[in-house]
Amino acid sequence: MDHDDLYLDPTRPARTGEPEVVFAQGKTPDQCVRAVTSLLASTETPVLATRVSAEHVVALRSAIPDARVDEVGRVVVARAEPGPPTATVAVVSAGTSDLPVARECATVLEAFAIKADVITDVGVAGVHRVLSARDRLADADVVVVVAGMEGALPSVVGGLVDRPIIAVPTSVGYGAAFEGLAALLGMLTSCAPGIAVVNIDNGFGAAMVARRILRTRA
Helix, strand or coil: CEECCEECCCCHHHHHCCCCCEECCCCCHHHHHHHHHHHHHHCCCCEEEECCCHHHHHHHHHHCCCCEEECCCCEEEEECCCCCCCCEEEEEECCHHHHHHHHHHHHHHHHCCCEEEEECCCCHHHCHHHHCCHHHHHHCCEEEEEECCCCCHHHHHHCCCCCCEEEEECCCCCHHHHHHHHHHHHHHCCCCCCEEECCCCCHHHHHHHHHHHHHHHC
16 A cells, blocks of 8 residues: 555455554654554554654544553554453563563553563562462463563573463663673573574564464464
């Protein structure tokens, strides 16, 4: 679908099972509004915008007053999938500083009628904290683990539960963390088997991998 500077893809769900999601970063508020409203008019799937700025939020709220805004996760949900949750994904955040990425993941999951059980501030500096959440992890269908610094938490979780685990490195950390590269490499070299890793700060990507896993189990 051609909109001068926008070329939207409303037929994507028929090809891949996934709708187009608007990545707002780098787009003007006007471009973001036009993309979201066009998808609302041309599709019946959930319509989301990720990585929104305060200016994007103002413009989208003006155009779509009933849109849901997660200001921490920087996600706007213009239309969500109807119906009760079909599955549960535990979204585990190592530290409060990792919460924006965890919230992005959780809000995207919820837009697709997947319950997000968000477990926050359970990093390995106090490993008893994640151990206390073991039952919640085991009850989930998929586990997403969000961590910065050295990125060790997915390995700990991988030794506790038998669920699919998606690890998300974040850019949280001091100098030698290299804006998430240390966490990314640590997760890629985890000694715990069965862990998939997405890109740095990519809560959206983790949510969509979880959704695909759940779709294959339906």
